[in-house]
Amino acid sequence: MKNKYVDFISDQHFLECVANLHKAYTKAKNNLTKRNFYSNKVDTIKLTFDSKFNEIDEESLIKGEILRQIDKSINNSIGTFHEQILGGIKGFEVGKLSGFDIKANDDTLFADIKNKHNTMNSSSAEALFQKLARYADTYKKAKCYWVQILAKNSFCNLWHGEINGKEYSHSRVYKISGDQFYALLSGQEDAFFQLYKKLPLAVNDYLKSIENSSAITENSALEEINEEIKKTQRTVLNQITFENYSFYLGFDKL
Template sequence: MKAFDRDHLKEAIRSSIKRVYEAQVSELDLYRNTLDCFSASIDSVVQGISLDEWLKQEKERQIQKTKQNAIGTLHEEIIGSIKGVENLPVGQLIDIISHDKKIIAEIKNKHNTTKGNHKVAIYDDLAKTLVDYPDYVGFYVEILPKGQKSYNITFSPSDNKTKKKRDVRNDIRQIDGRSFYALLTGDSNAIDELYKELPALTAEIINEEFETELSSAIVSSSNAFTFNFNKAYGK
């Protein structure tokens, strides 16, 4: 890999990949947190399926949700593996800091993950942190952008309570994932390289941790693998 140290990257994501696999193979008790029997019966009728089929479907849905939660901080971990970049512990105002690049950042996986006053809170957290780092730039990062767009623009969200936008500042910005990875690594194709290598890294980690014999080739060689990436970032 050119943009990343492969060994550092692999170790950074190892814990998250392990949790994803454990969610796949563990026994899920649908009744542990009290199943909504009313919703289950109505949804079964609407879908035209039996309750047994619905329960199987619900189990698969909850497993997928657990997996998504397990990799919720994946990009923070990946970015933290880049030389000169630190992935800060949970509970800090921000997710990422790079003293080399003079950058701080809050990472969100998808453009529509954060709405309303949550964006204002991100702006305020960046602004508070910049008080201690006055010559740094704060970024609100959307790894998966809307409409395959690339952008690095000023970030001034609207406050739903006051109906006013936060002040426009050149040091508080909104940026897409491709542009942010390029900014940190100096490689415009960094996110492409990352995406292509992740299946192999995932298989290696699971095989090492659980003595399995998974292969990533069935994923990375499929047409959908490239198609899905292009739908997110364009060709």
């Protein structure tokens, strides 16, 4: 029987990956209380400029900032989604905190997956090259890959060059774009395109399947801030500034 979504993994596995990512979104939303929202200090100077220069009302601005914080916590989960999808392809498995993200069952492939091409500094890149080179040296038939799901181009090249002033190269360590890695593992050139095309359908099917489940309480940060405003009569921005910087000279007068 033909799959409903993509050809290279089962429909059930696809929906399980979507469900896992939905749980990550739900957790990120639920975790954003006022306390968590303030944990990294809100830059209310920048928010003032954003409000005035971009002509955004303060409440909409804070909602946007809350969504930005949620988005930061979701980015790692997007990488995990790709790991889980790829780990469902026959002959491959997810690393599960083993030092790699994806490996071939016969140890002929190891990969580290990054969602975007620019998520590493030079020290992280150096450490990753050294790790992949160790796998290649340990498993003599293995090819090892730094996978960039969202890359600037479509490519699969040997990874060589200068990192932190040192020359690095290995005959079986590669850099590869997301589309080519999906093609490599699945044997289907358009595998990544299949995923993109069928993702909305799979997400809609999943959401329909949980429609009748209990309602999810989303982030409470703005609700908590608004409760304080009722008492203090401050603006949203002044309330956030006071709660973040009341110990700064003069800020207790807000």
